[in-house]
Amino acid sequence: MSATSPSAPAPVLVLVPGVTGAPADGGAAFHVADATVPQLSVTDLVATRGDGIFETIGAFDGTPVNVGPHLARLARSAEMVDLPAPDLGVLADAVDAVIAAHEPVAELSVRVMYTRGIEGAGEPTCWIHARVSDDWSPYRAGMKVAALDRGLPTSAPATSPWLLAGAKTLSYAVNMAAVREAKRRGAADVLFVSSDGYALEGPTSTLLVRRGDTFLTTPVSAGVLAGTSVQTLFAWLREQQGLATGEELMTLDDVAASDGAWLLSSTRLAAPIAQLDDRELPTDPELTARFERVLKGGI
Ligand code: PLP
Numbered sequence: 001m002s003a004t005s006p007s008a009p010a011p012v013l014v015l016v017p018g019v020t021g022a023p024a025d026g027g028a029a030f031h032v033a034d035a036t037v038p039q040l041s042v043t044d045l046v047a048t049r050g051d052g053i054f055e056t057i058g059a060f061d062g063t064p065v066n067v068g069p070h071l072a073r074l075a076r077s078a079e080m081v082d083l084p085a086p087d088l089g090v091l092a093d094a095v096d097a098v099i100a101a102h103e104p105v106a107e108l109s110v111r112v113m114y115t116r117g118i119e120g121a122g123e124p125t126c127w128i129h130a131r132v133s134d135d136w137s138p139y140r141a142g143m144k145v146a147a148l149d150r151g152l153p154t155s156a157p158a159t160s161p162w163l164l165a166g167a168k169t170l171s172y173a174v175n176m177a178a179v180r181e182a183k184r185r186g187a188a189d190v191l192f193v194s195s196d197g198y199a200l201e202g203p204t205s206t207l208l209v210r211r212g213d214t215f216l217t218t219p220v221s222a223g224v225l226a227g228t229s230v231q232t233l234f235a236w237l238r239e240q241q242g243l244a245t246g247e248e249l250m251t252l253d254d255v256a257a258s259d260g261a262w263l264l265s266s267t268r269l270a271a272p273i274a275q276l277d278d279r280e281l282p283t284d285p286e287l288t289a290r291f292e293r294v295l296k297g298g299i
Contacts, residue, residue, distance in 0.1 A: 009103035011131035012102045013035035014032050014033065014094050014097050014127065014129075015031060015039065016030040016090065016091065016094050016126040016128060017126075018090050019114065019124060020085070029093075030094040033127075035129065043119045044125055045119055046115035048119065050169070050170050050173070051115065052114055052170040053114050053170060054111055054113045054114065054168055055070040055111070055168060056109060056111050056265075056266055058108070058109065058110075058133065058266040058295075059099050059108040059109075060106065060297060060298075061104075061106060062104055064095055065232075065266065066228045067095055071086075071092060071112070073226060074091070074112060075088060080164060080166070080167040083114065086126070091112060102130045107132065107267070108130050108131070108132065108133060109133040110129070112128050113126065113127050113128070134267070136268040136271065139188060140270065140271055140288065142273075142274035142283050143273065145182070145188065145191050145202075145273045145275065145276050146182040146185045146187035146189075147192075147277055148182065148190050148191070150192040150195070151195055154194045154200075154223060154249065156194075156223050157221060157222070163223075166220060166225055166226065175203030175204060176203065179203055189202055189205070190202055190203050191252075191255070193252060194222065198222060198249045198251060199218065199255050201218060201224040202263045205271070206224065206230045206263070206264045207263065208230055208263075208270070209258045210259040210260040211259060213244060214245070214246065215243060215245045216248045217230050218249070222249060227265070228266060229264040229266055230264050233294060236294045255281075256279040260282050260287070261276070261281055264295070269291065269292045269296065270288050270295060272288050
């Protein structure tokens with residue numbers, strides 16, 4: 001993935017002081033702000049503790065995909081970390097506003113950020129940031145993935161809910177460290193594995209596996225994020241293609257012996273796993289291209 005080029009259209013920022021109700025100063029629930037000047041306090045608990053949650057929504061040719069499911073997941077994450085419930089109507093309007101204020105581009109990445117706010121203030125901070133998406137095309141063509149131990153069993157969400165498995169928190173340093181380790185191993189991305197030996201998810205993506213006419217993903221109860229992309233594909237596979245979908249704990253051998261595997265997310269779309277460590281997997285460029293169209297909201 002190459003970084004956004006310096007000549008790319010400028011990112012757009014929308015501040016959302018009304019995320020939990022009307023702002024105290026009687027101002028608007030959200031407004032466009034200058035993305036090129038500092039806006040976040042150094043004492044915001046997201047800066048000092050990584051204490052916040054987020055969502056990344058893909059917008060294709062100006063149309064955001066799965067806004068409702070993303071905001072519902074934000075509300076679930078908020079509940080898991082004891083943040084006040086966000087006003088999802090305000091956020092949906094603010095997402096539209098950030099996209100409208102951005103120059104038209106093919107692929108936009110819209111991040112909704114919601115933090116515990118300035119230490120001692122007791123008020124959350126919320127903003128939405130839109131920028132041209134990273135170039136995911138090399139990933140969509142098929143990638144090598146390194147399997148990395150996450151160091152936790154699939155029972156961790158039940159025994160240790162304070163680890164926040166399944167919440168989309170802003171403490172992604174571990175996820176990013178895993179991607180750097182994968183790159184040191186000559187791979188493009190990671191498939192996390194539980195300490196009891198099951199394939200989980202990528203650091204920013206959901207695992208999809210094909211076994212014949214059945215498509216499978218990791219159960220959310222194993223400690224993975226409930227992906228919006230996999231739910232979109234599952235609905236399409238069942239309702240439009242008459243195929244079976246399900247959740248199943250799978251070992252790395254299961255994934256390697258499958259009829260195809262992908263890492264899915266709202267901005268990368270469907271990236272086939274062409275190689276898992278030293279094992280090659282079959283790829284299906286035509287099916288991947290259809291997945292891409294579905295995930296862009298096209299079918
Ligand atoms: N799993 C993790 C840990 C993620 O961070 C993401 C997205 O960023 C996903 C899965 C994929 O979720 P979605 O398909 O909703 O983008």
